[in-house]
Amino acid sequence: MPTTMEQTKRKQANRGWAGLLLGLGLFWLLTWVILPWGQNLPGLQPVMAAIIAADVDTSTYWYSQSEKTAGAENHIRNTLRR
């Protein structure tokens, strides 16, 4: 017969694994249901379409990670030098 402590530990472990599965399930729901649905909302669709067409990596957080910043800087510098 398992002791009370062992039972508690097993319960905690089960709860932990259930939490992990729930978290993964929520991630699946977000990625494959909520976010794609949001992209087609009338308010979001035009901007999202522009982002997709221009192939912008919106997840970059620093200027050197974005390919577009170097082109933008170069263009602006050369334009203002005119």
Place this chain on the structure above:
Amino acid sequence: MTAPTSSDVVVDKGKWEWSEMWKKEDWWAIWLGFAILAVGLIIFLPRPPDEMHEKLAKSKNTLSVEAARAPFQTIEWHQANDAKSDLRARNEPYAKSIGQWLQRPGRWSSNPMESLYLSEEAAAARRAAALPAYEEAQEKTKAALANAKTAQAMAEAAGFRNTMLNDQAETAISEWRQAREKERGSLRSRATVQAYNKIPYLIGTLVITMLIFSIGTRFMGISTTKFIQGFWFVFLLAVCAEIIGNQTTVREYGFGAIIWAILGGMLISNTVGTPAFLKSALQTEYFIKTGLVLLGAEILFGKMLAIGLPGIFIAWVVTPTVLIVTYILGQKVIGLQSKTLNITVSADMSVCGVSAAIATAAACRAKKEELTIAIGMSMLFTAVMMIALPTFIVAVGMHPVLGGAWIGGTIDSTGAVVAAGTFLGETGMFVAATIKMIQNVMIGIIAFGVAVYWCARVDCVQGQTVSKMEIWYRFPKFVLGFISASIIFSAILAYMGSAGDVMIDQGVLRGFSRPLRDWFFILAFASIGLSSNFREMAVHFKGGKPAILYVCGQSLNLMLTLLMAYIMFFLVFPGVTESLMQ
């Protein structure tokens, strides 16, 4: 990152020991960071692209000749500008080989394995599917170019003195640029995709990063064996986060790998628990500070002048004003308990999101949960603003230069700024991205200022006067490496001129130190996630005060940036706006 509590506020005299230089992670971050930068310089500087100086001189000459020839940017001007932009040391074969060993997982839409491996058949199928649309886009670009050439020739025949012909030529050139941009977007990426297997390279990256960090563990009193035993798991979590962050839809919203590394780590630590064998590998500060020294090299002061005085006023006057006012608001009105959380959120919101949060949190020794809150909020609000702001700007018919400056000065992350700017057209995007870049440069000063202020005013008993030596003892030393890297690389870039853009910005930094820095940060955030717990975070988020602070600060930021952008681009420097619209 552990914030001092009331019980461990530094009141006694600190002292300096030379052994700190090899026992403390702050110094190891400096040594490793500078060693990486030195290796980058040794690799890149002797190997410039063929005829680099001649090509740069030719582009420069064409740009000035064309600028003098016509009252608008001619086709030849754009071609010379493109040629100059495409000259990059990281495009050389040796740099591409190095890049392969530091690359991150790729993009995918429905099969996560495609992030790591793409067979020749799958690549061919993708190319075949995308080719008709790409060829059509290429044809449109050719037709638009032919049209632009005709229109320009007509304007030239009239000696560029006929306003109507000039306008027609300018419109035709603009249409050609738009067609070219469309062709070079997602269509070209899909139509030119090649087969890849990133797994061996990722194993290589694991070994490289593990070796880099293992060196210091030996001296810092961390068991190197235990560090290595746990490091692979942290790296694996980082790779998983990269894979999730590269899912097409997730990426389009701007939810990058960093947030998934934190969430993934927290999911593990708060459910099944972080395995004990990982503890020695969770060296958050070691990873983050080394990454910050590398980031320092990318803070190039010459970039501040990219758009002239309007950019400096928008990024360097509004931003610190908003930062200070928001911080005071957080302390005096909202009543945020933690000063470190307050300054991290304020910097994150007013400067440049994730990178500012990382630098400020490290400079004031904020808790990892506080950094997580700041980054999480930044990502959520950035996603909202990335959609709402350009939609509003277009709806009210705002001028693209004003709209671009507003976006660049207020949206946190560069990617979201570029995305929102794209919706305004090429000029709007160029202005937005450039303003953001100038603002990015600010974090060097902010991090240094916060570090000094915290040592002198915050980490001491009220009313206590702190001597200069005391400030030095308490000062986070990695900030010295961060600032030194910035000054040294800014000086090298200034000395090299245009060649510096090719060899330093587009070589050593973007081709070598940045990919490593990206890995260091993602490892840091995986470590943060694995050592964080939801309860602690809930305590910091009590009453939703950080969110209230963010919203209030961002509202002020929106108002002041718009006002300053209007004053600068329309009242003080209308000539700059006119030039940008050409």
